[in-house]
Amino acid sequence: MSVADRVRVEAVKVLSEDWYVLKKTTFSYQRQDGSWQRQSRETYDRGNGATILLYDPGRRTVILTRQFRYPAFVNGCDDLLIETPAGLLDNASPEERIKAETEEETGFRIQQVRRVFEAYMSPGSVTEKLFFFVATYRPGDRIGEGGGHEAEGEDIDMLEVTIDEALAMIARGEIRDGKTIMLLQYAALHLFGEVRNARS
Numbered sequence: 001m002s003v004a005d006r007v008r009v010e011a012v013k014v015l016s017e018d019w020y021v022l023k024k025t026t027f028s029y030q031r032q033d034g035s036w037q038r039q040s041r042e043t044y045d046r047g048n049g050a051t052i053l054l055y056d057p058g059r060r061t062v063i064l065t066r067q068f069r070y071p072a073f074v075n076g077c078d079d080l081l082i083e084t085p086a087g088l089l090d091n092a093s094p095e096e097r098i099k100a101e102t103e104e105e106t107g108f109r110i111q112q113v114r115r116v117f118e119a120y121m122s123p124g125s126v127t128e129k130l131f132f133f134v135a136t137y138r139p140g141d142r143i144g145e146g147g148g149h150e151a152e153g154e155d156i157d158m159l160e161v162t163i164d165e166a167l168a169m170i171a172r173g174e175i176r177d178g179k180t181i182m183l184l185q186y187a188a189l190h191l192f193g194e195v196r197n198a199r200s
């Protein structure tokens with residue numbers, strides 16, 4: 001039995017359809033004891049996305065971005081947010097989109113990317129599934145300035161730090177973006193041999 005057999009959608013109302021789509025759906029869900037219960041849930045649909053960690057195993061460095069994020073700002077982040085390069089798929093494949101997004105945001109042109117996992121980042125309210133990638137880079141792969149699309153309001157800095165420094169930035173609360181913490185921890189576990197104690 002698939003979970004779809006336990007869900008009966010009764011009504012869908014679009015609450016907002018401006019940049020992305022917010023819906024309120026009323027449905028019945030069959031509980032584990034077999035009884036049906038009516039619920040309604042709001043879902044915010046902005047499509048799916050992709051993100052990537054560029055790493056240089058020889059120099060033990062990673063590439064991050066820094067940009068203003070209004071939703072984080074209104075919730076207490078009085079600083080630019082440090083993140084791995086990321087973008088919405090806009091109907092492209094995750095591989096194709098993340099290569100283009102990496103070049104737009106950081107100026108690095110990457111040929112080979114490796115998909116490592118995927119995750120629903122906020123499954124109680126946001127429909128988005130995020131595809132996570134890693135790729136090696138060398139300093140010479142940077143063929144442009146990056147920065148994102150100014151006309152769309154993007155004003156993105158690129159930063160290169162060692163994996164040890166990036167982990168220390170998580171510990172100090174300077175990196176507080178979920179996807180970025182996930183990829184840096186993946187890197188510490190799987191991409192860089194021995195990682196020195198972030199606090200030492």
Ligand SMILES: Nc1nc2c(ncn2[C@@H]2O[C@H](COP(=O)(O)OP(=O)(O)O[C@H]3O[C@H](CO)[C@@H](O)[C@H](O)[C@@H]3O)[C@@H](O)[C@H]2O)c(=O)[nH]1
Pocket residue numbers: 019020048049050051086087088089101128130149152153154179
């Ligand atoms: N006008 C307008 N523009 C918007 C709005 N929301 C986003 N934008 C613009 O839409 C563009 C989206 O840029 P992307 O680089 O494709 O996406 P992203 O915002 O970086 O999203 C990535 O990171 C998110 C946060 O972790 C992820 O949720 C997402 O999947 C993706 O990976 C940006 O120029 C942004 O300013 C809006 O409500 N109004």
Ligand SMILES: [Mg+2]
Pocket residue numbers: 085086087088105
């Ligand atoms: Mg982006």
